[in-house]
Amino acid sequence: MSKGKNARKSQKPDRHDRESTERGKLDAKLAVLDSELNRTTVGAESSLKSRDDEPQSSLNMANLETILTELRDFRQENSENLNEIKNEIKVANNRIDHAENRIQEAEERLQLVERATMELSELQKRLETRLVEQEGRSRRENIRIHGLKEGGEDGAGSVADFIEKLLREKLELPPSLSIQIERAHRALVARPSPGTRARSIVVKFTSFRIKEEILKKAWEKRGFLYEGNKVFLDHDYAPEVLKKRREYAEAKRVLKEKNIGFQTPFPAKMRVFYEGETKRGFPVSVIKPTESSLEKIRHLTWKTSGAQKGSTTKETLPGYKQRLQSFRRSQD
Numbered sequence: 001m002s003k004g005k006n007a008r009k010s011q012k013p014d015r016h017d018r019e020s021t022e023r024g025k026l027d028a029k030l031a032v033l034d035s036e037l038n039r040t041t042v043g044a045e046s047s048l049k050s051r052d053d054e055p056q057s058s059l060n061m062a063n064l065e066t067i068l069t070e071l072r073d074f075r076q077e078n079s080e081n082l083n084e085i086k087n088e089i090k091v092a093n094n095r096i097d098h099a100e101n102r103i104q105e106a107e108e109r110l111q112l113v114e115r116a117t118m119e120l121s122e123l124q125k126r127l128e129t130r131l132v133e134q135e136g137r138s139r140r141e142n143i144r145i146h147g148l149k150e151g152g153e154d155g156a157g158s159v160a161d162f163i164e165k166l167l168r169e170k171l172e173l174p175p176s177l178s179i180q181i182e183r184a185h186r187a188l189v190a191r192p193s194p195g196t197r198a199r200s201i202v203v204k205f206t207s208f209r210i211k212e213e214i215l216k217k218a219w220e221k222r223g224f225l226y227e228g229n230k231v232f233l234d235h236d237y238a239p240e241v242l243k244k245r246r247e248y249a250e251a252k253r254v255l256k257e258k259n260i261g262f263q264t265p266f267p268a269k270m271r272v273f274y275e276g277e278t279k280r281g282f283p284v285s286v287i288k289p290t291e292s293s294l295e296k297i298r299h300l301t302w303k304t305s306g307a308q309k310g311s312t313t314k315e316t317l318p319g320y321k322q323r324l325q326s327f328r329r330s331q332d
Contacts, residue, residue, distance in 0.1 A: 135238040142236030159184040170224040244268035
């Protein structure tokens with residue numbers, strides 16, 4: 001009996017050692033689980049530690065194996081989910097990088113278009129200035145007569161004959177002076193209804209000198225009366241110049257009411273004579289002009305901060321003609 005008891009006592013430490021080794025391996029496996037399993041792992045470890053001093057049955061081992069299997073499956077599932085999330089993030093990052101590249105290309109293209117538009121606007125402004133100048137030169141032998149009633153020239157053989165007779169009578173021109181009217185006609189607009197303002201008459205002379213002499217005499221007389229209407233003569237300005245000069249209309253009206261002399265030199269200036277003198281330096285409130293399209297583009301143009309991707313040296317920008325070639329339709 002004593003030998004059997006001693007044999008059983010010697011078998012207990014061996015089984016206990018094996019169980020301790022298995023629990024150690026289990027603890028090592030549970031230690032590498034993700035942070036999401038820490039709480040579960042700690043519970044499992046505390047459960048194992050609470051049973052260190054108790055005899056482990058096969059049922060307890062089966063339970064532990066089941067828990068370990070579930071934990072492994074849970075870890076595997078989490079790992080797969082994390083991999084899917086990483087892949088989705090990678091795809092999203094790739095799409096964001098692609099979108100950023102396209103946005104940068106669009107910004108660069110927009111800047112090129114804006115610069116080309118600004119250059120074209122400046123060119124258009126210069127061409128418009130030259131066009132107005134050329135149109136003014138083509139009108140330099142012309143005068144405009146304002147205040148003549150519609151139909152007043154019907155009794156004469158032509159408008160030119162009517163104007164020549166009128167100017168000789170009202171301006172007291174000498175018979176020796178050849179007026180040399182090339183042509184004359186009413187302003188090329190719709191005939192006004194009765195009772196409204198009559199159209200002006202455009203008169204073209206063959207000589208600029210004759211035109212200036214007649215205009216000077218008309219200004220010296222401050223116009224003249226014809227059929228009860230005040231008639232006055234002026235230069236035949238281009239529409240753009242005339243539009244600018246009309247902005248002085250209110251100021252000229254007030255100066256006339258105050259009997260203050262003034263002049264409006266070409267193209268759109270005003271010179272006021274007060275008490276027989278010409279003075280400068282009067283404080284005035286400057287009206288800010290309407291912002292042009294070119295100025296709006298300049299204010300709204302995007303300015304990139306920092307260096308552009310892939311640009312290490314400064315390159316000369318192509319002209320607007322070269323930049324606009326990319327928008328040209330293919331000939332295919």
